[in-house]
Amino acid sequence: MVQLLSxxxxxxxxxxxxxxxxxxxxxxxDDFLKFYRDMARLRRFDNEATALQRQGQLGLWVQSIGQExxxxxxxxxxxxxxxxxxxxxxxxxxxxxxxDLMSLLKMFRGxxxxxxxxxETKFHLYAIVLGTQxxxxxxxxxxxxFDGKVGTGDPENDLxxxxxxxxxxxxxxxxxxxxxxxxxxxxxxVFFCQNNQWAxxxxxxxxxxxxxxxxxxxxxxxxxxxxxxxxxxxYAVTKKLMDDARNGLGPSLIEALTYxxxxxxxxxxPSKYRDPEEVEYWKARDPLLRFEKFLRSQGIGQDFFxxxxxxxDELATEIREATFALQEPELEEMFNHVYSEPxxxxxxxxxxxxxxxxxxGDHE
Amino acid sequence: xxxxxxxxxxxxxxxxxRKAMTDxxxxxxxxxxxxxxxxxxxxTEGLLDDFGDKRIFNSPIAESGIIGTAIGLAMRxxxxxxxxxxxxxxxxxxxxxxxxxxxxxxxxxxxxxxxxVVRVPYGGGIGAVEHHSESPEAYFAHTAGLRVMSPSNxxxxxxxxxxxxxxxxxxxxxxxxxxxxxxxxxxxxxxxMFMHKAATVKQGTxxxxxxxxxxxxxxxxxAELAAAEGISIEVIDIRSLSPIDFGHIVESVKKTGRMIxxxxxxxxxxxSSEIAAKISELCFYYLxxxxxxxxxxxxxxxAAKLEELYLPDADRLMEAVDRVMAY
Numbered sequence: 001m002v003q004l005l006s007x008x009x010x011x012x013x014x015x016x017x018x019x020x021x022x023x024x025x026x027x028x029x030d031d032f033l034k035f036y037r038d039m040a041r042l043r044r045f046d047n048e049a050t051a052l053q054r055q056g057q058l059g060l061w062v063q064s065i066g067q068e069x070x071x072x073x074x075x076x077x078x079x080x081x082x083x084x085x086x087x088x089x090x091x092x093x094x095x096x097x098x099x100d101l102m103s104l105l106k107m108f109r110g111x112x113x114x115x116x117x118x119x120e121t122k123f124h125l126y127a128i129v130l131g132t133q134x135x136x137x138x139x140x141x142x143x144x145x146f147d148g149k150v151g152t153g154d155p156e157n158d159l160x161x162x163x164x165x166x167x168x169x170x171x172x173x174x175x176x177x178x179x180x181x182x183x184x185x186x187x188x189x190v191f192f193c194q195n196n197q198w199a200x201x202x203x204x205x206x207x208x209x210x211x212x213x214x215x216x217x218x219x220x221x222x223x224x225x226x227x228x229x230x231x232x233x234x235y236a237v238t239k240k241l242m243d244d245a246r247n248g249l250g251p252s253l254i255e256a257l258t259y260x261x262x263x264x265x266x267x268x269x270p271s272k273y274r275d276p277e278e279v280e281y282w283k284a285r286d287p288l289l290r291f292e293k294f295l296r297s298q299g300i301g302q303d304f305f306x307x308x309x310x311x312x313d314e315l316a317t318e319i320r321e322a323t324f325a326l327q328e329p330e331l332e333e334m335f336n337h338v339y340s341e342p343x344x345x346x347x348x349x350x351x352x353x354x355x356x357x358x359x360x361g362d363h364e
Numbered sequence: 365x366x367x368x369x370x371x372x373x374x375x376x377x378x379x380x381x382r383k384a385m386t387d388x389x390x391x392x393x394x395x396x397x398x399x400x401x402x403x404x405x406x407x408t409e410g411l412l413d414d415f416g417d418k419r420i421f422n423s424p425i426a427e428s429g430i431i432g433t434a435i436g437l438a439m440r441x442x443x444x445x446x447x448x449x450x451x452x453x454x455x456x457x458x459x460x461x462x463x464x465x466x467x468x469x470x471x472x473x474x475x476x477x478x479x480x481v482v483r484v485p486y487g488g489g490i491g492a493v494e495h496h497s498e499s500p501e502a503y504f505a506h507t508a509g510l511r512v513m514s515p516s517n518x519x520x521x522x523x524x525x526x527x528x529x530x531x532x533x534x535x536x537x538x539x540x541x542x543x544x545x546x547x548x549x550x551x552x553x554x555x556x557m558f559m560h561k562a563a564t565v566k567q568g569t570x571x572x573x574x575x576x577x578x579x580x581x582x583x584x585x586x587a588e589l590a591a592a593e594g595i596s597i598e599v600i601d602i603r604s605l606s607p608i609d610f611g612h613i614v615e616s617v618k619k620t621g622r623m624i625x626x627x628x629x630x631x632x633x634x635x636s637s638e639i640a641a642k643i644s645e646l647c648f649y650y651l652x653x654x655x656x657x658x659x660x661x662x663x664x665x666x667a668a669k670l671e672e673l674y675l676p677d678a679d680r681l682m683e684a685v686d687r688v689m690a691y
């Protein structure tokens with residue numbers, strides 16, 4: 001397992017990690033501060049969204065607490081024009097790709113089914129049916145090959161794709177098919193699995209008999225395991241493999257070993273199936289605490305952390321107010337964009353509902 | 365003078381694909397065995413030589429993977445034409461079709477277009493083993509976000525495949541496999557009509573017979589038998605199964621007052637259920653008799669030695685004609 005930061009936040013690279021160490025040594029202090037800022041931002045956002053759900057303002061929330069390093073580290077390793085195909089817990093990667101966080105909350109409030117423009121953000125819509133997005137990513141990456149966007153050696157031209165999924169999703173046939181199509185087309189693609197160790201109530205052992213990072217090998221997709229609570233290791237490994245992919249070296253699989261500190265979603269009750277001691281063990285390996293120790297060892301003072309806290313409070317207020325201010329969707333929204341081109345049945349039903357609603361209006 | 369050639373339905377689809385691939389280099393063709401072999405029905409024969417392996421290529425035998433990657437290619441701006449080798453092999457791709465392909469335009473509020481065509485040889489009558497003779501069109505017609513078409517003759521086959529590829533929406537394109545070798549004139553100059561319009565293939569005054577795909581030939585045979593008995597049948601090929609051109613059917617039924625709907629699929633919760641319900645609603649005062657439906661039975665598609673009993677033929681249609689004319 002690639003680890004660059006010990007649990008105590010000490011930077012230590014072994015000989016075989018030299019390539020990753022070099023990537024980190026190429027970063028500036030501002031990059032480190034950005035990583036921490038966004039990990040903290042993600043956690044604050046996540047906690048606020050959970051609170052909003054508890055208060056009945058969101059229908060559901062999918063917590064990412066504990067997975068900040070895996071998401072922020074890998075997210076920043078993706079190039080600005082590389083496409084990201086997430087599952088539904090990748091709020092951190094949404095942050096690194098500049099997706100408006102309110103777009104996520106709209107979906108969980110029931111205003112729409114996503115609705116952001118994936119061609120603009122390069123961050124695709126959340127995929128709720130597990131593993132389906134891995135095939136979309138592979139198809140997109142096949143298209144990069146056909147378009148001459150891989151392995152030309154021109155950094156302005158060459159692109160790669162990353163897709164996120166969890167340990168539970170590896171059981172889906174689509175993920176296996178995506179490995180196969182990726183390998184046979186030698187796609188420029190990273191499969192990034194956040195193994196948070198629980199697929200709702202099913203532990204990883206019930207989903208796989210071999211370590212997840214080895215699951216791609218049989219298809220021709222080599223894998224590597226990284227400490228998913230170490231933001232620097234997640235960044236370095238993803239950066240290396242995305243660049244390899246972009247340079248025509250083919251697809252690879254990263255298993256980021258992390259832990260879902262929170263529930264699967266706000267509808268879940270993990271106390272029914274897991275040992276609280278296990279949660280405590282992983283809380284001691286909190287990715288934010290670890291990185292904070294590292295930053296302090298680099299001479300970053302309390303001022304910075306205070307500033308991050310204040311920014312968090314501001315974000316929470318902003319999110320809360322914006323959630324309350326979200327408009328209810330219009331009747332029309334149900335019928336819009338079912339098709340790209342006109343469809344007589346949809347127009348007929350839209351007109352009927354509009355007329356029906358108008359007819360009720362007089363009696364209210 | 366129109367530029368017209370005689371082609372089989374198989375060759376017409378091949379020519380339509382070739383035309384679409386020539387017109388736009390974003391059109392890709394892939395699926396199981398479509399490249400060197402040209403597909404098990406040779407529909408894509410010769411395209412590899414003409415367009416090369418970046419435009420037409422074999423996929424692994426994984427239907428969900430075929431449709432899932434087609435979606436990704438569409439996101440990249442391609443117009444993929446994916447072949448599902450046989451009707452009964454489409455189900456492993458069901459989620460990618462009904463939950464992904466059909467919904468992504470809606471989920472993205474129109475930002476993502478899904479110009480994907482899924483070609484499916486369908487229907488029975490070729491003496492095949494199981495899973496090679498099915499008519500699963502109702503599943504897809506029921507799904508919002510999909511368009512569903514089925515040509516019945518070479519001219520439509522040539523033009524409808526191109527219209528499907530031109531559409532920015534996903535189209536499930538059902539090809540009547542037992543009619544692949546049926547020949548007819550193809551006008552290479554102009555499409556006969558809009559992709560979702562129905563066509564009257566034979567004029568009549570006493571009864572409207574609505575059909576599509578492989579059953580159009582059968583309906584025309586029944587119309588001939590009926591004519592010998594002095595009954596004039598109007599045959600409508602609906603061509604598009606979603607949306608359905610109800611206006612065209614209504615005009616005919618208002619004139620004839622009687623209707624039979626036929627297809628190979630079992631009739632329970634089928635395309636004919638929808639047409640019967642809609643016509644009862646729209647033509648209630650014009651109908652002289654109940655709408656009758658003639659289809660396969662609601663059983664698993666039977667073993668080949670029984671399929672002649674399963675598939676509606678002209679005699680079974682005539683039995684229904686007698687019943688509907690008795691009112």
